[in-house]
Amino acid sequence: MKTRGRIIALLLLIVVFAASISTTAQTVVNDIKLGLDLQGGFEVLYQVAPLTDGEDITPEMVTDTSTALLNRINVLGVSEPNLQIESGNRIRVQLAGVEDQESARELLSTQANLSFRDVEDNLMLDGSDLKEGGAQATFDQVGKPIVTLELKDSSKFAEVTQQISQMPYPTNLLVIWLDFEEGVDSYAAEALKADPKFVSSPTVKQRINSSSVEINGTFTVDETKNLSGILNAGALPVKLVEIYSTSVGAQFGEQALQSTVFAGIIGIILVGLFMLFYYRLPGLIAMLTLAVYVYLILLVFSMINGVLTLPGIAALVLGVGMAVDANIITYERIKEELRVGKSIKESFRKGASSSFSAILDANITSLIAATVLFYFGTSSVKGFALMLIISILVIFITAVWGSRLLLSLIVNSGVVDGKPWLFGVNQSTIHSEEEEFDTLDLPTKFDRIDFVSLRKTFFKASFAFIVIGMILLGIFRLNLGIDFSSGTRVEILSENSLTKEELSTYMESIDYPSTDIVISGDNKEIGVIRYIDDFTKDEINGIKSVIKADFGAEPNISTVSPEIGKELAKNAVFALILASIGIIIYTAFRFEWRMGVAAIVSLLHDAFFMVALFSIFRLEVDITFIAAVLTIVGYSINDTIVTFDRIRENMRRSKKIETEEDLATIVNKSLRQTLGRSVNTVLTVVFVVVALLIFGAEPIRNFSIALLVGLIAGTYSSIFIAAQLWFVLKKRELNKRGTIDVEADENSKKWGSDEPVV
Numbered sequence: 001m002k003t004r005g006r007i008i009a010l011l012l013l014i015v016v017f018a019a020s021i022s023t024t025a026q027t028v029v030n031d032i033k034l035g036l037d038l039q040g041g042f043e044v045l046y047q048v049a050p051l052t053d054g055e056d057i058t059p060e061m062v063t064d065t066s067t068a069l070l071n072r073i074n075v076l077g078v079s080e081p082n083l084q085i086e087s088g089n090r091i092r093v094q095l096a097g098v099e100d101q102e103s104a105r106e107l108l109s110t111q112a113n114l115s116f117r118d119v120e121d122n123l124m125l126d127g128s129d130l131k132e133g134g135a136q137a138t139f140d141q142v143g144k145p146i147v148t149l150e151l152k153d154s155s156k157f158a159e160v161t162q163q164i165s166q167m168p169y170p171t172n173l174l175v176i177w178l179d180f181e182e183g184v185d186s187y188a189a190e191a192l193k194a195d196p197k198f199v200s201s202p203t204v205k206q207r208i209n210s211s212s213v214e215i216n217g218t219f220t221v222d223e224t225k226n227l228s229g230i231l232n233a234g235a236l237p238v239k240l241v242e243i244y245s246t247s248v249g250a251q252f253g254e255q256a257l258q259s260t261v262f263a264g265i266i267g268i269i270l271v272g273l274f275m276l277f278y279y280r281l282p283g284l285i286a287m288l289t290l291a292v293y294v295y296l297i298l299l300v301f302s303m304i305n306g307v308l309t310l311p312g313i314a315a316l317v318l319g320v321g322m323a324v325d326a327n328i329i330t331y332e333r334i335k336e337e338l339r340v341g342k343s344i345k346e347s348f349r350k351g352a353s354s355s356f357s358a359i360l361d362a363n364i365t366s367l368i369a370a371t372v373l374f375y376f377g378t379s380s381v382k383g384f385a386l387m388l389i390i391s392i393l394v395i396f397i398t399a400v401w402g403s404r405l406l407l408s409l410i411v412n413s414g415v416v417d418g419k420p421w422l423f424g425v426n427q428s429t430i431h432s433e434e435e436e437f438d439t440l441d442l443p444t445k446f447d448r449i450d451f452v453s454l455r456k457t458f459f460k461a462s463f464a465f466i467v468i469g470m471i472l473l474g475i476f477r478l479n480l481g482i483d484f485s486s487g488t489r490v491e492i493l494s495e496n497s498l499t500k501e502e503l504s505t506y507m508e509s510i511d512y513p514s515t516d517i518v519i520s521g522d523n524k525e526i527g528v529i530r531y532i533d534d535f536t537k538d539e540i541n542g543i544k545s546v547i548k549a550d551f552g553a554e555p556n557i558s559t560v561s562p563e564i565g566k567e568l569a570k571n572a573v574f575a576l577i578l579a580s581i582g583i584i585i586y587t588a589f590r591f592e593w594r595m596g597v598a599a600i601v602s603l604l605h606d607a608f609f610m611v612a613l614f615s616i617f618r619l620e621v622d623i624t625f626i627a628a629v630l631t632i633v634g635y636s637i638n639d640t641i642v643t644f645d646r647i648r649e650n651m652r653r654s655k656k657i658e659t660e661e662d663l664a665t666i667v668n669k670s671l672r673q674t675l676g677r678s679v680n681t682v683l684t685v686v687f688v689v690v691a692l693l694i695f696g697a698e699p700i701r702n703f704s705i706a707l708l709v710g711l712i713a714g715t716y717s718s719i720f721i722a723a724q725l726w727f728v729l730k731k732r733e734l735n736k737r738g739t740i741d742v743e744a745d746e747n748s749k750k751w752g753s754d755e756p757v758v
Helices: 002-031 059-076 101-109 154-165 189-194 221-233 250-279 281-303 310-339 344-376 380-413 452-476 500-509 537-551 562-590 593-616 623-654 660-695 698-737 742-747
Strands: 041-049 082-086 090-096 114-117 123-126 136-139 145-150 175-178 198-200 212-215 239-248 487-493 516-520 526-531 556-560
Touching: 002 281, 002 380, 041 059, 041 101, 059 082, 059 090, 059 101, 090 101, 101 221, 101 537, 123 154, 136 221, 145 221, 239 250, 239 537, 239 562, 250 281, 250 310, 250 487, 250 660, 250 698, 281 310, 281 380, 310 344, 310 380, 310 623, 310 660, 310 698, 344 380, 344 562, 344 623, 380 623, 452 593, 452 660, 452 698, 487 537, 500 516, 500 526, 537 556, 556 562, 562 593, 562 623, 593 623, 593 698, 623 660, 623 698, 623 742, 660 698
Parallel strands: none
Antiparallel strands: 041 090, 041 239, 082 090, 114 123, 114 175, 136 145, 145 212, 175 198, 239 556, 487 526, 487 556, 516 526
């Protein structure tokens, strides 16, 4: 009865999961807001500056400006605008899905100080004479778009019109300006028409005693809506200076979404097949919980009203590999218990128990790096970090609790008793329980390798690479993207293949020549052009309209001011330092300070490896590269912690270490016992990263390359640098103390310290 009950419970859980996901998944997906890099749109960061010199910017002024901008955005009908105040005097505006980006940017930054003047530039009326909310977009009697205004005092308008009407023709004009600039020659009709802030100049023939004013001209419907919206929102109390902006064409966003989602599906399928082939029944359970994991990630992201970006999808897919890692650590422990002759039930119980600390430590270190990245990151990088944080937290629900629950129902039902092959264990490798074989004594495929004796070779190889890398880095330097070097980046999407020569000729023909042109894309359909100058808003609008007309798709354009470039570079360094400090503190607390130092040295080794290769191959280093480095900082330490966890376990078993050979034996055994697990854990993430690299969108290609390089370097450093460096540091302690009494150190709660506390 118990057997049947557990199997029924398992089947019911699977049915509940399947029914819940199948009936709500589409709704959850539809509720998720897409970032501008997935649906097109633009982002701009404004520096708030005073209207007059010497005036101080107060928090109230910034808040009022933010409110005015939001009111203007409402005119556009953007469903999910994102507006944030940063650093006290900056406002970041993100408008995803907006179609007319040029008009939207003009609408946001225009001062909108409406003024009525005579031809001598004398101010007759201004915005303060308008009723609040009195502007309205409408049509005249013949159906032409116009804007009507309601004035506070009709008698004042009557006096103004009487004065103007008495002036001789053609000076009897009431000139209407938006954001009037002093010094404009009002008599120069052509100049008036050419200035975008000129609205109209109607002739006044008689006194008009009315509070209603009609503004007509060559307006479109959208222009009247924008003008009325600006007037109703009110004038901005400050100047807005663009110091960073990026815009993404709708076609770019659609292509990026499709390709990256496809890459994610391929990566998840590869991971699932590997788990099923290598771990069999537990692998099947991992696949089931993986589906729940993806669903829960999207559900949580939707519930917190998060914005899904291109790097966010990459984080979700990367989290798949990390979720499977937790399963691998558990399943490898179960296999070890089975190989020493324990029953399946006992192996499951012990394996699940002994693997938890390594899973906890590995994920918390990743969480530290992700949190730092979220704090220092900007826009889409914050989306990546947020998705990574959610992924790590959900891993404990699915990969730890969920997979163990489902597997326990099968194991405790008894239907798999005596069938270790279902867990990927061959009968020939199982020792009888009478032999009293311990998991720490199990032979491995790597028993012939003496890692410790080869440590100097590894150290020399890494040192040689670092020296060569520093020399080459000094020669080639980093190919810094505009995120750090400032400037402008234009990305063109063509229906046909492009060549560098053709694109160079084209850019010269539209008066935007550049010598920094790169062709990319699977079919060479993407051209990337860089400029050292940060374009103005008008320059961006101009080049966008020309390229759209010639290529049929809006280009992506990003511009970064020198001020923001320096800040991003400084924040990147702070983020790396802070993440390293956090990891070393946690590792020292959970293990010992020597392991923390060894872990950080190996992570710096990995980071430099990534930097050097990007310099040699001239790959662009942008803000997503920093995200990749911090991800590797968090992820690469997973392998290191798994190894350190096994070293600690072997140390406790030894109780006392009296010679260097004893210490070397512990390190070698630990590395041999965890090497297969380390390879499997990194392999699952490599599957995902390679899928992103091959099938993912072009904007995250360098990000994927950085992750792949970091994963390989991280596996190498965990085995050949971190563990070996800990051995060197621990050997010094051994030489100083003569004997390391592990049991006494444990009892003192200062395990690994030079002087145990009594």
